[in-house]
Each structure stands twice: as structure tokens, then as C-alpha cells.
Amino acid sequence: MEEKIITIASYPYSRAQLLKGRLEAEGIECFLSNLNLVQPDISTGVKVKIHEVDADRAFRIINEIKDGYGKAKEQTVELLKNVRRILVPIDFSEPSLNACNFALGMAHKLKAEIKLFYTFFNPVVSSEPYLEGYSYQVNLNTVIDNLEKEARLQMKSLKKQLKSYLENEEFANVKISFKLDKGVPEDQIMQYSASYNPGVIVMGTRGRAQGAINLIGSVTKKIIQNATVPVFIIPKQSIFLGINYINKVLYATDFDESDFKTLRKLMNLIRPFSMKIHCVHIATDEENSLDLAKMDSLKAHFQKEFDDYSLTCDIMKHKDVFQGLEDYIDEKDIDMIALTTRKRGLIERLFNPSLARRMLFHTNIPLLVFHS
Secondary structure (H helix, E strand, C coil): CCCCEEEEEEECHHHHHHHHHHHHHCCCCEEEECCCCCCHHHCCCEEEEEEHHHHHHHHHHHHHHHHHHHHHHHHHHHHHHHCCEEEEECCCCHHHHHHHHHHHHHHHHHCCEEEEEEECCCCCCCCCCCCCHHHHHHHHHHHHHHHHHHHHHHHHHHHHHHHHHHHHHCCCCCEEEEEEECCCHHHHHHHHHHHHCCCEEEEEECHHHHCHHHCCCHHHHHHHHHCCCCEEEEECCCCCCCHHHCCEEEEECCCCCHHHHHHHHHHHHHHHHCCEEEEEEEECCCCCHHHHHHHHHHHHHHHHHCCCCCEEEEEEECCCHHHHHHHHHHHHCCCEEEEECCCHHHHHHHCCHHHHHHHHHHHCCCEEEECC
């Protein structure tokens, strides 16, 4: 007996395509009807059809998508509130001070406050035996107290310096405070971030001046891997000319489901800056219709949510993903790169020291990394 075909949803074309892809990924055969064959992108009321025997599973998936979309909206609202807080881990090195300049520009535009964070003591000490344990403890406490006093003086001096910059730039709306703590830097940064709940973490990294082995910096890399908020990485060679000079953002996509969530977060951060987003996919094989359809769906979804914002979508063919990105960045004069950590393979290869020579562009262009 022939299986009955039923309609489970009627959506605009882009949303119907997304549902079709999700259902097929779960092993449910799916068909679309009521398409405008000449211009499918403008189709409305596209019917999503399946075999009746798959109805229960399909409806569960649709409900999961609805629930997930609702939660994503709630998370976006929360992120929008938290973006009023910017966490800037520093170590008083030139790269971290350079990151402060970018943070000040962001804070002014976002009407946000800045929290400077410094870990002044690493508790990993020598394991050499001491005959006088009590004397050793007293000496250690004295050392820690002195380190804290010195760190506090340095932080006050830095705060005064940044305040002076704000006054010169007439950025009177930016509030700056600081927090000192002792411990392993990456651990303390993550612990404090969980309580402070910032909208973004801004960090400096040494770049190639310190050699390829430390291209991204061990602390920065661990923060990227573990943070649940966006991390804005400022290379040492990235010269801050003013936040208004960052006009073009490249969002690298491999057509992952997290793209929609990440683009929403990205918009919440950059909307006040009037930046233009370039959504780019590097195709290592021949360009195919599936890639084009996925990019069209992504663009349609973006325009539905942010119809007043410009999005340029491009598919570039190149056998080497990194070289393809570098060529695009040079051609379009990109000012910032945005990536999501869900693409673990891409992130890991990006930070792999063996590829440092092929990623030299990364040493002077700020990188915004999202956790998804």
C-alpha cells in the first residue's frame, strides 16, 4: 500500500529549506512544494511534506527547533544587557595595554563600563625543602603582600592614564574600575568572568614578534576555548586608530547551525558601530548548488531578522581555506575577523603554530571569537 504524504508546515522558502535540512539530517525523507521555480527565494507558503509514518518524529523536531529558537532569543536579550560590561584581563605588557585602547572605543559606543583584571601572583612555587616551615610561610606572605601593593599601584596608574585618554577623546560616559586577584591567570580570569558576567572579554596577544610558537598566547588560547562569552583578541601589531576605523567584519562560515545564533550575537555587539558584515565560505571543492542554497538561506534568515542592515555573502573557491581567507581579507580590506568555536577543526588549525607562516594576516587584524 502506498504511503500517505502529508504537509507538516508551511513556511517562507528560507525557513522551509532549513527545516528540510534538519529533517533529512534525522533520516526523515522530506519534500517541498508550492515553490516559485523562477525565483525560489521569494516563495512564501512553501509546504514541507513528509511520509505520514514520520509525523511524530517530525513534529518533535519542529517543537525542539521552536524551543531552541525561544531560548536563543532569551540568551540574546541577556547578552544585550551584559554587553554593558567589558572585561579586560591585563598583565601590563604592551599587547594588553594595546587591548585597552580597543576596549575604550567599544565601551564608548556601547555605553559600557570596563573592568580591568590582573592576576598578580602565580601560586606555583618551588618545592625545595625548608627547615623552618613557619619562617618560609611568613616570607611567602610578605612577598604576596608586596606583590599586591605593587600591582595596586600599577593598576591605579593605568586607570589614571586611561581616564586621561577618555577626557582627551571626550568619552565621558565610560566608567573604569579594576579587580586584583592571585592565582593562575587563565583560571582566575574564567572564575571572575563567571561572576562579573561581561558581554565581551577583550585581550591582547603577542603575535609573531614573540615567535611562531606563541602566536596566540597560551592564556588567550585557553580563554577562547573555555569562555562562554565572545572574546575579542587584539594582536600586538594591530594599531588602534579609533573604533570608527573598524568598518568591515568578515564572518567565516562553514554552514553550521550555530551560524544563526552567532550572527545574532555579532549584530548585538557591532550594531552601534555601523560596520558592514561580509559572510564568507571558502569552498575547497568545485562550487556547487548546495553551497549556494545554504548561503541564500543564511542571507534570507539574516535579512528577515535585521532587514535594516547590510550583509554581503560570498563563496570563494580555494584549495587552502586559510589562503582563501587571506586573499579575501586583502581584496576587501577587512578590518576584523569573526569565528565561532563550534568549528573546532577550524579553530584548532587556526591556532596551530605550524601554520603560523600561513596565517600572518592574523597577527595584525583583531579576531572576535564566539562560543556556541
